[in-house]
Amino acid sequence: MWHENPWFNVILWFIIALVFLTFFQGGSEFSWPTAGIVGFFFILIFTQVILAGLKLKKLCAPSEEGMFIGEHRFEFDEKGIHSQGKGYSATHNWSVIKRAVKTDGAIYLFLDNAYAYIFPISQLEDSGKFYDYVDSKINATDLSS
CATH class of the missing domain: 1.10.287 (Helix Hairpins)
Incomplete structure (x- = not known):
């Protein structure tokens, strides 16, 4: 600010x-x-x-030895987002994703006001298709609740 x-x-x-x-x-x-x-x-x-x-x-700042820095694997299905990394595995239902934001460099999936999964556009095969898929899942969850 x-x-x-x-x-x-x-x-x-x-x-x-x-x-x-x-x-x-x-x-x-x-x-x-x-x-x-x-x-x-x-x-x-x-x-x-x-x-x-x-x-x-x-x-x-994240620790170099911590689980935050490093390779993470994500899978998306009808139930939600499944993530796996060094020493952890997690599942987040689509209902916990508050919003998706697309910028010039990344797509953010906010689970809270300050906590988000960040997907660099350079690491995605088709960022537009990915964003549309995630956005449709989030909107479908909003409509059903």
Whole structure:
């Protein structure tokens, strides 16, 4: 989102600081040492937020030894999607697929708001046929419920 951009936050804090200095200066002289200390404090907070975000990003990345990265096999039938990979096998009924989204590079089958099977178009023989098949299964499930 545009409001999550770090530059937006820097500019926003700068504007807040200018407004604060304009209205609460009280006619006294501007103190550069005080401004430096306050500026250092805000830069320190901003740095801590950036470092926490980088740490969170690293914690959310899949492990090289985990089951998430690697080869997965998918089979589609009338019952649902059957997947198999390193150390797991699963079946998802068509009723749990919330929506299908086709982009320029992939087809996403959302099982939840943030959890999706991602099928790169480069790995599919006929992406249009695949998308139509999946979309018809999802719509058929919606109509029957």
